[in-house]
Amino acid sequence: MVAKVYTGTTNGIEGILVCVEADISDGLPMFDMVGYLGAEVKEARERVRTALKNSGFRLPPSHITVNLSPADLRKQGNYFDLPIALSVLAAAGFVRMDELENKIFIGELGLDGKIRPVNGTLVLAECGQKAGIKKAVVPKENAKEAACLQETVVYGTKTLKEIVELLNNPDRLEENRQAVLYETSDKEDDSLDYDELYGQERMKRAAMVASAGFHNLLYIGQPGSGKSMSAKRIPTIMPEMTYKEQLEVTKIYSVAGLLDYKEGLIKKRPFRSPHHTISATALAGGGRFPKPGEISLAHHGVLFLDELAEFKRDTLEIMRQPLEDGKVTISRVNGSCSYPAEFMLVAAMNPCPCGYFPDRSRCRCSVGEIRRYRDRISRPMLDRIDICTEAFAVKFDDLSKAKKGADSSSMRARVTEAINRQRMRYKDEGILFNSQLKGSRLSKYCNLDQQKEELLRQAFESMGLSVRARDRILRVSRTIADLEGSEQIKEAHLAEAISYRSIDRKYWGDM
Structure with a gap:
């Protein structure tokens, strides 16, 4: 069964929605990624493979295919790691597919499974909002940034294992919600006058x-x-x-x-x-x-x-x-x-x-x-x-x-x-x-x-x-x-x- 996860890529300060699809089928154990990928996105394969192993997820020895669409759009950036990992886990049955719907996922993975902050989180979260996806799962450090969008529900997470547990337990996911942090004004700087x-x-x-x-x-x-x-x-x-x-x-x-x-x-x-x-x-x-x-x-x-x-x-x-x-x-x-x-x-x-x-x-x-x-x-x-x-x-x-x-x-x-x-x-x-x-x-x-x-x-x-x-x-x-x-x-x-x-x-x- 094909698993789908939504993320995005940036063009200037505008975001473009990207769909990450994963399929696990019989065949020689391989991890193929396609979809007009930049060098840093191609490297995500090794980061994801190692992060999954170190997070305790054992994938079957099968042929894994990941596609990032649209295929004619060049994908660049380090924010595809998390959606790629979740799409593979969903295809393998580790994550509930229904919890992946209507959410946009952003984040880079460390080899130990920790989710690292990325640039452009706000742009990508807004991209999802414009497409009707008003829930964003982002690195904990980027949560306050994404929460600037008043119509988007933001979830900040620290590790891949934590995110999988939250997705499989929706009630706990809601407890992890990042409230919108928006104030009308800052304290004035009176050092210059x-x-x-x-x-x-x-x-x-x-x-x-x-x-x-x-x-x-x-x-x-x-x-x-x-x-x-x-x-x-x-x-x-x-x-x-x-x-x-x-x-x-x-x-x-x-x-x-x-x-x-x-x-x-x-x-x-x-x-x-x-x-x-x-x-x-x-x-x-x-x-x-x-x-x-x-x-x-x-x-x-x-x-x-x-x-x-x-x-x-x-x-x-x-x-x-x-x-x-x-x-x-x-x-x-x-x-x-x-x-x-x-x-x-x-x-x-x-x-x-x-x-x-x-x-x-x-x-x-x-x-x-x-x-x-x-x-x-x-x-x-x-x-x-x-x-x-x-x-x-x-x-x-x-x-x-x-x-x-x-x-x-x-x-x-x-x-x-x-x-x-x-x-x-x-x-x-x-x-x-x-x-x-x-x-x-x-x-x-x-x-x-x-x-x-x-x-x-x-x-x-x-x-x-x-x-x-x-x-x-x-x-x-x-x-x-x-x-x-x-x-x-x-x-x-x-x-x-x-x-x-x-x-x-x-x-x-x-x-």
């Missing part, structure tokens, strides 16, 4: 506007002026993620093998800050067995590129398409996969190699050196930055407590109010933030009267803006209006948005 940034209210304002609309932001200014300090505090003013956003971020970290087993659902927005020596593959994702890169690990959060001009130009250029599409697609000979990449780009850079331009009393860089330094960031890349603001040197008098300025708590309250307005406005549009407005939606929600249209036309012509830059000005002005609680974009809102485009023209205008 904007009240520590003195004398840079314009930088704080730019950070607040960027956070309220999920806009890309560039700080440019002298060393020590607080650019990095401001960028690292942006997560403290961003609103909490929705459950859907938390689930997407957790899936990415699960597939990448970066999820803390004790943490379960990731509730804080990611903040990624790669060094400027990072490779294009590490930034965008890829490799022989594709994994998400930094831009996907920053999904629904912040990707901070400090010393932007020190990054290789080719590395920066690879972000252009993900910044527009909100995803990155990795293609290989065996197929392709996509990872989401809806991140907020925050960058900081000096105006010249030494960092002190245009203060010629301190800057000794030649015109050619400055030009080559800024040339590392292309115009198309600059066009994808919504807000550019200067960071001026802080004066000594600005360091007094009387000039402390706004703190993260008050800034976050305003940002949250602005985002709530956007979510109400776009509840039927399938988007969350003003930065996602495109095409007809942009015209609909960023409608200008004749006077404001003339102001925008003058800026477009005098500053030599591209159509993309014009659209980004409209989106930023919509966000500024939301921060001020206005349903209509006013002239002051549009003028502020235009001012954020004038800074990059100041430094790149002569290029």
Whole structure:
């Protein structure tokens, strides 16, 4: 009799259901596995054979055939061991077949029969849920991760022998159920706060506007002026993620093998800050067995590129398409996969190699050196930055407590109010933030009267803006209006948005 067990495999952060079939028939003692298997899946045969022996299960000296279907899908990963072992045990009569139905099984086996944790458990459990299988048997360490799915019943187990005993005693299996562990919020991290940034209210304002609309932001200014300090505090003013956003971020970290087993659902927005020596593959994702890169690990959060001009130009250029599409697609000979990449780009850079331009009393860089330094960031890349603001040197008098300025708590309250307005406005549009407005939606929600249209036309012509830059000005002005609680974009809102485009023209205008 053929025994069937369901599991899954990953493609990006999406799961594909896989059926593991086992048959034991008369013939020479052999253990054959078929179904377009990767090297690590082929090795499962030896792990399963030894784990069964060391768990006390003696299989008859017969011909064992295991098939993983669909046959045209390449199976890769270490999570097939457990379903293969259970399908063989069921075919041999050690496990009740009716208890294998309507469950998805995930896990790697050690030679001693222990079930080891695997990456991508959440993705695979969700795959089963979408197929109508709402019970998941997973390694004990992965139980909290899989339990993030509120509609899925999760069972965490430690050994193969334990799982067989539980399956043969359904009442005990229910006692082993892993409850859904989902909390609405985490304790706030108060180690960083904007009240520590003195004398840079314009930088704080730019950070607040960027956070309220999920806009890309560039700080440019002298060393020590607080650019990095401001960028690292942006997560403290961003609103909490929705459950859907938390689930997407957790899936990415699960597939990448970066999820803390004790943490379960990731509730804080990611903040990624790669060094400027990072490779294009590490930034965008890829490799022989594709994994998400930094831009996907920053999904629904912040990707901070400090010393932007020190990054290789080719590395920066690879972000252009993900910044527009909100995803990155990795293609290989065996197929392709996509990872989401809806991140907020925050960058900081000096105006010249030494960092002190245009203060010629301190800057000794030649015109050619400055030009080559800024040339590392292309115009198309600059066009994808919504807000550019200067960071001026802080004066000594600005360091007094009387000039402390706004703190993260008050800034976050305003940002949250602005985002709530956007979510109400776009509840039927399938988007969350003003930065996602495109095409007809942009015209609909960023409608200008004749006077404001003339102001925008003058800026477009005098500053030599591209159509993309014009659209980004409209989106930023919509966000500024939301921060001020206005349903209509006013002239002051549009003028502020235009001012954020004038800074990059100041430094790149002569290029």
